[in-house]
Each structure stands twice: as C-alpha cells, then as structure tokens.
Amino acid sequence: MIRFEGVSRRYGEQVAVDRVTLEVPRGSICVLLGESGSGKSTLMRMVNRLVEPSAGRVLVDGRDVAGAEPEALRRGIGYVIQSVGLFPHWRVGDNIATVPRLLGWDAARVARRVDVLLDLVGLDAALFRDRFPHELSGGQAQRVGLARALAADPPLLLMDEPFSALDPGTRRGLQSALREIHAETGKTILFVTHDVEEALTLADTLAVLDQGRLVAQGSSASLLQEAEKGPVRRIFGKESLAFHRLATLPASSLARPEDARQDLPMLPADASLKQALMLMLAEGSACLAIPAEGAFPGGTLHWADLVAPR
C-alpha cells in the first residue's frame, strides 16, 4: 500500500530522514516508533506531500506520489494530528464534512455521512453535530478529528501522535476505538508515536526510527526478541523490555494441560502473558485457570513457567 524507497529529507545540514526503505502492507497498522526529533513526522508527511523528499520516492498503491496533484492526493488520504486542528469557526458536522464537500458530494449524502461517522467514532450525532470545537473535551475533539479524516472513506490513514496529548484513560479509550474501527473498515494505517505501550497495543508491524534512520522493523514480538542492544533497546526502555515482551506472547502458549481448577482466577484464552501477570498480582495467586476456547483445550498457567527463562 505504502512503499518508501530510499527516502531522505535534509533541512540544510541536518538529515531529518536518512535513506528509509519501508513497506506498509494493505490493511495493516504500521506504527512508526521513535524519540522526539527522530524524523517520524517528516517521514509520514512525505506520504501526502506535506513534505517533499530530498531523495528517494514514496509509492502509494504502486504510484509515485510525486506524480500526483497534491490536493487530490490529500483528499484520498485521511490525516490526523496531535493538536487535532479542528476548524474553530465551523461546527462539528461541518468539520467532518470538509473532504466530502471538497469532493462535491450533495448535501443529503454529506449529512448522512456525518451522522454515520459520529456514530462510528462513538459520539451521539444528535448531541454533537452542531457543537463548536471549543465545546468539546480533548478526547471528543480527537474523535471528531478521526471522523473528519475518515469522512470520504479513504483507504489510507496517516496519524501523527493523535493520542499523545490525552490523559491515559482517554487515550486507552481512543486506542480501543481505533482498533475497532480498523477491524471494521480494514484501513491501512500509518501511526506515529513515541509511546512504547501504545505502539505495542496498536501495531501489526513496528518500524523504529532513530536519528532519521530506520533501525528495526517487524512484528512487535520479533523486535522485542532481538532488542538486546543499540537504539531499539534504549527506545523500548531496557528496564521494561522483559515486561513489554510478555505483552507480545499469548498466555495459552505456556499453560500446562491440566484440568482448569474451579477455585483459581480465570484468564480469558486470548489474553497475553502481561495480562496474566497483572491478574496474578491483582488476585495474589501464583496459578491461573484458562478455559478452553477454539483449538486450545484449556489449562493452568503457573508462576514458575511465567518467570522461567525462555
């Protein structure tokens, strides 16, 4: 869906993005992870030509974006930013209708679409359609920002630290809303964040940037397995590497095939080892029961297996 081919961007002497080659498969969420100033935004903004590469090229659906008319290109790509950037003098409905109106949809179709989108991002259309942006909380505003980006049903979404300015609870709410929307719509999403937890929560594939260079890419699990040294280890935080790793492994993989005991706390079969650890701590129990589900026959998870070297 998106291919960066040897892409660089220089600002004077400074190299903001340095020869990045990366592919984002259709329908996946690819998270660009890196510290502040590592070139994430610059790399992302080359996709919709808000930034032009100094070298290399960016392909969307096999076509070089340099050959596309920038405005037309952008109308086909959803764009969400940290500071949201809702138009303060337009009502929520008009904000969401921006791209459909640019594309010349008729009023009735635009109005229907606005209501569908408000519903999709979890806002009551009747309640929010006619509000002004200053009448929204931060979380609500970003939900509207997401709705605006999705308005014309673009196959591709660019999201630049969209949840970074929100408090943790609100952020988790929006993360799960995004995952649901992704499952429902199958959009291709390029998602920028500096937050490791968020990256692991959302990513199908991870790409780690450090000083403009792509230093690692792959699934969360494979990245964490290999993250023994260098910038990846630093970015993930070396103290919590083992903990992050637990999040990428299913709890059922370590369960002993014993009959699930009734007196043990129950862990859902699709839970991760991190969730298992949390439940053990919360319940003060060194054993957890995992019920049978699908191909998994059910079993018991033991503390000893959790901490055993792998």
Add this chain to the structure above:
Amino acid sequence: MILLLGNLLLFLVALAAAPRLGWLWQALFPGISRPVWDSQSWFALLAEHLMLALGATLIAALIGLSAAILATRPAGRALRPLLDSMFSLAQAVPPIAAIALALPLMGFGAAPTLLALVLYAALPVMRSAVAGLDAVPAAVLDAARGTGMGPGRILAQIELPLALPVIQAGLRVALVLAIATTAVGAVAGARCLGTPIVTGLANGNLSWVLQGAVFTAWLAVIADQALRLGLDPERRRSNGRLAPAR
C-alpha cells in the same frame, strides 16, 4: 451606548441650529458683519466629510489587506519588513504635508485629500490583518492542508474568517483616524467640515473658524466614542474565535 446616541443627537441638533443662531455668533464676534456660515448647509458638509473618510478607509482597507495577505504567504514573508516600514513611513508623513506634496500633481479638490487619508489609514489595517492572520493556529492550517484544501480556499474559508474580528478592529481604527483627519482636506479645496475653518481664516472671519473647529472636533469625539463601544464586545468574541483548537 446611550451616551453615544445622546451625543450624536445633540451634534445633529447643533448642526441644524447653527445657521439660526445669528444672535449668538453676533454676540461672540461683534466686529464681524456676516458671522453666520451660510455658504453651504452643514449637513451637506457633513455628508461630504463622511464620504471622503469612508472612501479613504475603503481604499486603505483594500491596500492594507492585500499587503497583509502578501506578507503572511510563504512566498511573501521576505517582503514583510519592507511592507511594514513602507506603511509606517506613509503614516509618519503628516496628512497636511502629504496634501501639499500631492497638490501639484493632482490639483485642488478631493483627490489629494483622499490620497493623504489613505496613506494615513492603511497602516492600522495592515498591522491588524497581519496580527489576525498570524494568530491562526498552525495546527489548523496543517489540518486544512492535510484535508486537501488549496491555498486560495484556505485563505478564504479558514484564515480570513478566523482573522476577521482582529481585522475589523483595525478597520474601525482606520475609519476613526480618517474621520478625525479629513478636515485638513479643506486646505486643498475638498469640501468637508474643515471648509468653514479654511474659508474663515482666509477672510478673517473667526466666527466661521470657531464653528468649523467645534463641529470637526465634535465629530471626531463621536467617532472615537463609537470605536470604543465597538471594540469591547468585539474583543470578547475574537477570543472565542481564536481560542486554540484542542
């Protein structure tokens, strides 16, 4: 508001009464044989005065706004200091000097006055428009570009509406400056509330001078009063409009 309307009413009554107050002017200036100004009606002078001021403000608005838009475009950013000093210089020239300099080129009448007023009033319009356009949050512009709006559309639908309250404040200042300054046009033969002053000075008729001076000053006070009244609610609304997007 009541104060402004009362003052305005009083002003209009005084304009209507002035030609009928022969005894008063006679008492004040006993040595003058024709103390009543009757060459033109005061209302005709007022109308021409206001037309001149309004026309000059309109032209100043067009020029100031164009300059501000140019100075806030990426391509025109380098011109910004130049434009600012040009407009500051234009305002620094006293209108009476501007009129005198324009006279040989433009001749007697309204034209040199209009020019002097435009030079004088363009700066507040430009400054306010630059401030208003600068205050549009960067995130809003980034989002607008990201949705695929073109530069013209962003200017017309996003930047100008958001900057409007600040621009309006600048326009009011320009109009008040113009109204207060128009009287000097009388030296170049423009008909306005300054005309009796200039004619009176030329003929040694201090009664005409006094009447012209009183009405000119009075109108400027009214304009200033209206400006203050206009600014307050405007400032409140502009705060709401320009509140940073969350």
